[in-house]
Amino acid sequence: MNLLINSRSLVVLDPLAFFFLVVILLVGFPALIYSLGYFKGKFTRTKLLTTQLITFAFIASMLLLVVAGNALFFLIVWELMTLLSYLLVLTDSENEAAVRAASTYIIMTHCGTAFLTAALFLIYRHAGSFDLPAMAAACQTMSPLLRNWLFVLFLLGFGTKAGIVPLHIWLPLAHPQAPSHISSLMSGVMIKVALYGLIRFVFLVLGISSIWWGIAVLALAIVSCLVGVVYALMENDLKKLLAYCSVENIGIILMGVGLAMVYLRLNLNGLAALAMVAGLYHLINHAAFKGLLFLCAGSVQKGTGTLDMEKLGGLIKKMPWTAAFFLVGAMGISALPPLNGFVSEWLTLQAFLSGAFNVPGVLALVFALGAAALALTSGLAAACFVKAFGITFLALPRGREAEQAKEAPASMLLAMSLLAAAVVGLGLLAMPIFNLLGRVAQPICGASLQTTDLFSLNLQPNSCFAISPLFMALILGGALLVGMTAYYIFGARKSRLGRTWDCGYYQTDSRNEYTATAFSKPFRISFSFFLLPFRKTERHKESFYHVSSFVHETHTTKIFKKYLYDTTLASLYRGTKIFKRIQAGSIHLYIAYILATLVLLVLLVRMF
Amino acid sequence: MALTDILMRLLFVVVLAPLASGIIAKVKNNLRLRQGQGILQPYRNLIKLFGKEEIVPENSSWIFRVAPFIVFATSVTAVLFLGTGFGRVGDLLAIIFVLALGRFFLALAALDAGSSFGGMGSSREMFISSFVEPAACLVIFALYLSPGANWSVAHILAGLALLIVILAETGRLPVDNQETHLELTMVHEAMLLDYSGPSLALLEIAAQVKQFFWLCLLASVICPLAVWLFIACLLALFFVVAFIEVGIAKYRLFKAPDLIIFGVILALLAVVSALLGV
Numbered sequence: 081m082n083l084l085i086n087s088r089s090l091v092v093l094d095p096l097a098f099f100f101l102v103v104i105l106l107v108g109f110p111a112l113i114y115s116l117g118y119f120k121g122k123f124t125r126t127k128l129l130t131t132q133l134i135t136f137a138f139i140a141s142m143l144l145l146v147v148a149g150n151a152l153f154f155l156i157v158w159e160l161m162t163l164l165s166y167l168l169v170l171t172d173s174e175n176e177a178a179v180r181a182a183s184t185y186i187i188m189t190h191c192g193t194a195f196l197t198a199a200l201f202l203i204y205r206h207a208g209s210f211d212l213p214a215m216a217a218a219c220q221t222m223s224p225l226l227r228n229w230l231f232v233l234f235l236l237g238f239g240t241k242a243g244i245v246p247l248h249i250w251l252p253l254a255h256p257q258a259p260s261h262i263s264s265l266m267s268g269v270m271i272k273v274a275l276y277g278l279i280r281f282v283f284l285v286l287g288i289s290s291i292w293w294g295i296a297v298l299a300l301a302i303v304s305c306l307v308g309v310v311y312a313l314m315e316n317d318l319k320k321l322l323a324y325c326s327v328e329n330i331g332i333i334l335m336g337v338g339l340a341m342v343y344l345r346l347n348l349n350g351l352a353a354l355a356m357v358a359g360l361y362h363l364i365n366h367a368a369f370k371g372l373l374f375l376c377a378g379s380v381q382k383g384t385g386t387l388d389m390e391k392l393g394g395l396i397k398k399m400p401w402t403a404a405f406f407l408v409g410a411m412g413i414s415a416l417p418p419l420n421g422f423v424s425e426w427l428t429l430q431a432f433l434s435g436a437f438n439v440p441g442v443l444a445l446v447f448a449l450g451a452a453a454l455a456l457t458s459g460l461a462a463a464c465f466v467k468a469f470g471i472t473f474l475a476l477p478r479g480r481e482a483e484q485a486k487e488a489p490a491s492m493l494l495a496m497s498l499l500a501a502a503v504v505g506l507g508l509l510a511m512p513i514f515n516l517l518g519r520v521a522q523p524i525c526g527a528s529l530q531t532t533d534l535f536s537l538n539l540q541p542n543s544c545f546a547i548s549p550l551f552m553a554l555i556l557g558g559a560l561l562v563g564m565t566a567y568y569i570f571g572a573r574k575s576r577l578g579r580t581w582d583c584g585y586y587q588t589d590s591r592n593e594y595t596a597t598a599f600s601k602p603f604r605i606s607f608s609f610f611l612l613p614f615r616k617t618e619r620h621k622e623s624f625y626h627v628s629s630f631v632h633e634t635h636t637t638k639i640f641k642k643y644l645y646d647t648t649l650a651s652l653y654r655g656t657k658i659f660k661r662i663q664a665g666s667i668h669l670y671i672a673y674i675l676a677t678l679v680l681l682v683l684l685v686r687m688f
Numbered sequence: 689m690a691l692t693d694i695l696m697r698l699l700f701v702v703v704l705a706p707l708a709s710g711i712i713a714k715v716k717n718n719l720r721l722r723q724g725q726g727i728l729q730p731y732r733n734l735i736k737l738f739g740k741e742e743i744v745p746e747n748s749s750w751i752f753r754v755a756p757f758i759v760f761a762t763s764v765t766a767v768l769f770l771g772t773g774f775g776r777v778g779d780l781l782a783i784i785f786v787l788a789l790g791r792f793f794l795a796l797a798a799l800d801a802g803s804s805f806g807g808m809g810s811s812r813e814m815f816i817s818s819f820v821e822p823a824a825c826l827v828i829f830a831l832y833l834s835p836g837a838n839w840s841v842a843h844i845l846a847g848l849a850l851l852i853v854i855l856a857e858t859g860r861l862p863v864d865n866q867e868t869h870l871e872l873t874m875v876h877e878a879m880l881l882d883y884s885g886p887s888l889a890l891l892e893i894a895a896q897v898k899q900f901f902w903l904c905l906l907a908s909v910i911c912p913l914a915v916w917l918f919i920a921c922l923l924a925l926f927f928v929v930a931f932i933e934v935g936i937a938k939y940r941l942f943k944a945p946d947l948i949i950f951g952v953i954l955a956l957l958a959v960v961s962a963l964l965g966v
Contacts, residue, residue, distance in 0.1 A: 218942035357709065396749045416789040417782065429781050430827070436833055441963045448829050452952065455784070455825035459818030463786055466814050474708045475802035476747050556789075559761035562698065563747045563890055567757070570738045571886030580801045581881050583871065594799065594807020602815040606945055679765060 091211065091335060092149030095520040096284075100146040103364050106502060107138040107268040107371040111261035114495035117488065118261060118382060131171055135262065136162040141574070142273050146497045151200045151210040158196070158277075162241075165270060167256050168262045181253035188250040192240025196277075199233035202226070218284045227289050234281050236298070244334065245304040246640045248327045252311070253259045254317035255326065257388075257666035260378020262317060263497075267326045268371035272363050282341075283524050294341030295446070301338050302450055304331030305457040307640075313464045313603050314636050315613065318377045318387040321371065321468055325413065326674050328457060329366040332428060333359045335450060339431050340525060348438055349527035355431035356521040357514065357529060362424035365506055369412035369421060372499035374404040379488035379496070380472065384481040387594040392472045393477035398485035402472045404494040410465040412503040418553035420506035425458055427514075438562045460603070467599045468598050475592040510549045597634065604636065612637035698805035701767045702893065704731035706898040708926060711868050714766065715930035730896065742885030745801040756883070756890040762790030763897040770834045770904060780828045780905075784821060788856075791817055792937040796893070798879035809878025812941060815862060816875065818854045819948040823849055826955035831909065833962035841966045843909060845958035850906050851928075852951030860929060861946065862939040873938065903929075 115135065119128055141161040148154040169182040204210055207218030217677040219227065236247070243251035251271070255263045282617040288294070308327030315321035336359020343352035379402045380395065381387050408419070432451040436444040477483045489495075506513060518529035582588040604613050618631040662673075690898055710727035717724025742750065766783045795814055798806035827846050834842040856863045859876035868874055873880065907921040939947065 133712065157881060259734070275772060300897075394747075396751070410788075411792070414788070414792060415785055416792055417785050422785050426782060426785065433781075433829060433832055436829070436963075444833075444963055445960060448826060448956065451829055452822035452826050452956075455821040456818060458785075458788070459821035462792055463811075463814035463818050466799070466810060470796050470799035470807075470810065474751060474796065474800040513770075552765070553788070556761050556767050559698075559768075560757050561766040563757045563760035567886050567890060572739050572741055575742035575744055575885070577746040580747060580803045581744040581805070582803065583805075588803060590802070592804050593802050594804050594811065598804075599807060599811045605942055606815070634908060656840060 090150050091147045092522060093147055095572075096279065096524065097146045099360065099364075099517070099520045101143060103138065103147070103272060103367045104142050105273060106364070107367050107499070109496045110140075110371065110375070110495035111135075111265050111349070112139075113129075113498070114261045114264075114378070114492050115259070117491035118519075119379055120194050120258060120489065131168070131259075131603065134164055134167050135265075136228050138168060138262075138265065141341065142269060145273055146276050149212055151204070151212065151215060151394050155197060155200060159193060161273070162186070163264055163268070165258075165262075169258045171259050171262070173255065175257070179255040181250075181257040183256035185250045188247070189241055192237045192247070192409070194237075195233045195240075196237035199230050199237060199281075202230060203235075209604075212280075212285060216287070219286050224289060227286060231282060231284055231290075232527070233279065234286065235300075238274045238278040238281075239300070242271045242278070242334075243327050243331050244330055245307045245327060246298050246644055247303070247310070249638070249641050249645060251327060252320050253313075253322040255323040255374075256317065260319070260374050260381065262377070263323075264371040264374035266373060267323060268367040271326060271330060271331075272367060273338070273555065277365065279337065279524065283344075288341050288344050291342060291345040294338050294343075294345060296444070297334055297338030297341060298450060299338075301331045301334035302453045304328065304334065305453060306331075306460075309460040309464060309636075310607055310610065313408070313460060313467070316389045317469065318380060318389060318472060319374065321464065322373050322377060326366075326370055326463065327460070328461065329362065329370065329413070332425065332457065333362045333366065333453065335454060336361070336362060336431060337418070339435070339447075340441070340521075341429075342439070343435060344525060345383060346439060346538075348435060349525050351431065351435045351438065353518065353521045353527045353529045354427070354434065355523040356525050357517045358427035358431045359423055360517050360520060361427055361513070362421075365412065365420040365424045368499055368502040368506055369409045372405060372409040372496060373413065375492070375496050375499065376402050376409060378487075378634050379492050382492075383485040383488060386481045389468070390469045391481075392477070392482045393475055393590060393593065394477040394482055395485055396473040396483075399473075399487045401493050402488055402496070403469075405500045406473065406505050407469055407471065408500045410469045412507070414462040414465045415460070416555065418507050418549045420503050423507055423510045423549050424468075425454065427453060463603070467596060471495055471594075471596045472601060473594050478590050478593065478595075498518075499540050508550050508553055530633075546608075610639065623652075697768065698764060701900060702764070705893065705896040706902065707735060708900050708922075709896050712921075712930050712933075713925055716934055719930060720933045724949040725740065730761050730892075734892060737884075737889035737892070738886050740885040742887055745803075745882050747802040748797075748800045749881075752800040752882075753799045753887075755793040755800075756887040756894070758793045758817075758893040760890045760897075762786050763894040764900045767897055769903075770901060770908075774854060780831075781825065784828075788821070790894065790898075794879050797883075798881075801882040803882065805874070805878045805881050808872070809875055811879070812875045812881060813817070816856055816944055816948070819952075822855055823948055823951040823955050824853050824857075826952060826959060827853065828956060830958035830962050833959060834965075840961070842958045842962035845954050845961060847861070847906060847909050849951045849958060850902075850909060850953035851867045852900075852947060852954070854902040854906060854929075855932065856944070856951075857902055857946055859895070861933045862936045863944045865938050903966050 112135070115132065119131070124132065138161065140166055141157055144156065145157045145161055148157055166182055166186045169185060170178060172178045203218060206222060207215045209215065240247045255267050258266060282293070283289070307327050308324050310325035311326060312321050316325055336355050339355035340352045340359065343355055345350070379388065380392065381397065383399055384392060386392065386397070412419040412421040415425040429451055432447045432454070436447055439447070439594070522528045526656045580588055582592070604611055611617060613636050615632065616633045619627045619628045620631070622628045707727065707730070710730045713729070714724050714727045765786050769779055769783050795810040798810040827849050829840055830846040833841055839859065855861070859866050864875040865873060867879065868877065871878060874881070876895070880888060883891055903922060903925050907918055907925055911917045911921045
């Protein structure tokens with residue numbers, strides 16, 4: 081089998097691949113700058129050097145992956161990327177949690193890779209080549225049933241890596257365990273590379289052959305959004321919160337992708353292009369602000385030694401720059417205008433809305449529900465980041481760690497400022513970026529999408545959208561000036577520092593502050609059907625009247641882990657007991673087994 | 689749109705918005721068989737607040753100081769996007785995001801002072817608003833699907849859903865109580881607890897402008913025909929809001945989502961009826 085020599089081109093450099101190269105470098109470059117300061121005084125010289133080399137190789141593997149023009153090459157690089165990121169999660173290998181997280185990660189992604197391998201080899205059997213154009217041509221002649229199966233395999237394979245619900249459980253374990261710039265690479269870029277695979281193989285190789293594909297992706301997207309953001313709201317660990325938020329944002333990106341699939345199948349190419357642009361726009365936006373937020377979280381961890389929000393607080397005075405950058409990222413991810421998250425979520429809503437006239441009524445209702453789910457998600461995400469920023473950075477420090485916080489070194493601040501500039505720039509320069517993304521979406525969706533007016537994203541002649549983020553920023557700035565003028569001209573201009581209102585009792589201190597757990601309590605109660613909160617209070621009494629201490633325990637139940645994974649694993653373990661009988665411990669016997677399996681496989685292959 | 693037009697509208701709204709609050713308060717008081725304050729009382733309050741010294745909590749940061757300006761700016765921006773000129777219905781989606789910007793900063797400022805009342809208000813505000821956003825989004829969806837069809841079923845249902853959105857967004861009963869003096873029951877007021885002087889005045893104006901924006905939006909959904917009809921509609925809405933507030937008790941916090949989800953369902957029905965063309 082001449083697998084590789086057959087291929088005319090190992091490398092494909094179309095607009096889609098180019099776009100992903102930009103996304104990878106957008107986060108990769110600041111992450112490398114950041115690592116200079118972040119690793120200082122942390123590890124021995126050798127370990128430092130190895131980690132940096134692996135990081136380089138990791139970024140290089142992602143770059144190679146998106147330009148791979150050959151499916152076998154793609155698979156090899158894919159595996160390389162998985163293994164390198166596994167090693168990076170294991171950087172802190174003395175930590176037991178890191179080892180467990182890394183194991184979960186490697187097992188789950190390998191299951192995903194198995195699905196991918198199956199899909200790609202199935203196509204190879206029809207095409208006789210691993211070249212992407214040849215594979216695409218072969219896919220056109222396949223039976224619809226086979227194509228449906230291939231789609232499911234691709235969705236499972238890439239979905240595992242992208243962390244869509246319910247395949248997400250490795251993500252909030254593995255991402256927070258890595259060093260912060262690696263987290264930012266994994267959350268900001270690596271899960272996007274999985275979406276690259278999905279777009280490349282489902283849109284361009286397989287071709288959308290059935291409308292339920294799009295609807296399935298849309299449904300998974302809605303579930304991912306809501307589940308991700310609700311879990312994020314419950315987290316009190318800054319990096320875990322960000323990791324769950326990645327699940328949510330993958331959902332938002334997939335909304336655009338799923339919509340594009342539906343529209344393409346209905347031959348609404350212009351709308352498909354709009355939906356695809358919305359998805360891709362959110363993809364690059366998420367890379368920018370999630371990358372930034374993970375870097376900020378790392379600087380909090382370096383400055384204070386903890387990521388537990390209940391011990392933090394008041395960092396805005398000790399770490400003013402980190403706080404400012406975190407605020408920019410939080411505003412971006414909460415979809416607040418005029419920053420970038422707003423643009424892409426707004427475009428996604430437009431993609432939902434614009435097609436409502438052109439699709440069958442039931443589908444329009446699904447779109448309405450999708451739009452409502454997106455609105456709910458963005459509301460919950462805003463609450464989540466009010467909590468993340470407010471509890472971590474505002475008011476008084478809640479513990480000694482936060483009191484002795486130190487600002488991050490210049491190299492880390494430089495890296496964060498680059499990404500913060502990207503967050504602002506991607507928001508204000510929406511029009512040129514929209515046009516560039518239109519060019520990326522054109523070969524995928526077969527329609528071009530251009531807007532010429534700097535002050536509007538006016539899509540169709542009769543469209544109902546005219547405001548541009550830049551225009552909105554100008555109006556907001558003008559209104560801000562009006563407010564400040566009123567304040568400084570008419571206001572008394574007398575002010576003094578005073579105590580916070582404490583209801584007339586005594587001096588308040590940090591123990592009176594609202595906590596992260598308290599902040600999320602209304603959500604915990606309201607979503608209790610899903611979160612299944614558990615609470616236990618024990619009183620240790622000295623006498624009948626005097627309670628000397630309390631033990632209070634509260635947590636939520638991760639239902640996917642408990643009811644899906646734990647039960648599956650338990651039955652798997654039960655099943656493996658049967659095989660104990662043929663495991664006698666003799667090496668000869670094992671070699672015989674291997675031989676028998678090989679013979680069976682050869683026979684199987686011959687038969688087909 | 690010309691700059692003068694923008695300024696005129698700005699002046700018009702900022703000047704009229706406190707009057708709406710005054711009228712609603714007056715109607716409420718009269719319904720309770722009280723004399724009540726005059727309808728110009730909100731103006732007197734604002735003038736007084738502007739002249740007062742400001743006390744800034746010592747634990748707070750620059751977030752606390754800039755929040756009033758941002759909240760004010762977002763309310764004013766929301767109004768500018770309403771009506772003629774930019775007022776295409778899909779752009780209302782953008783306004784939801786603009787208002788979210790103001791809410792975000794107000795919630796942060798409430799946490800900044802370090803009191804538990806502020807935190808409570810901040811948490812509750814974000815809790816309620818996260819349910820309001822899908823309702824508002826669906827209302828806009830329904831309005832987009834049935835343009836111009838006045839007094840259709842879709843419009844009426846969307847209007848009712850919008851009314852619920854307004855009650856929740858403007859801190860009115862049964863979701864929140866603007867008149868309460870008990871910190872533990874406050875939502876919006878709890879966030880303003882540590883503000884004083886001109887900053888408080890800006891936040892009050894912002895809240896009044898936001899209320900005016902929502903009521904204008906509802907009035908334009910019900911009767912977008914003529915100016916005098918619009919104004920009559922607006923006045924009628926003041927009475928409706930006052931009647932609702934007098935006739936209903938505050939819900940427990942965890943019952944508030946039930947009401948808003950009722951609004952979501954109404955809006956969904958509006959979408960369905962718009963799709964059916966009724």
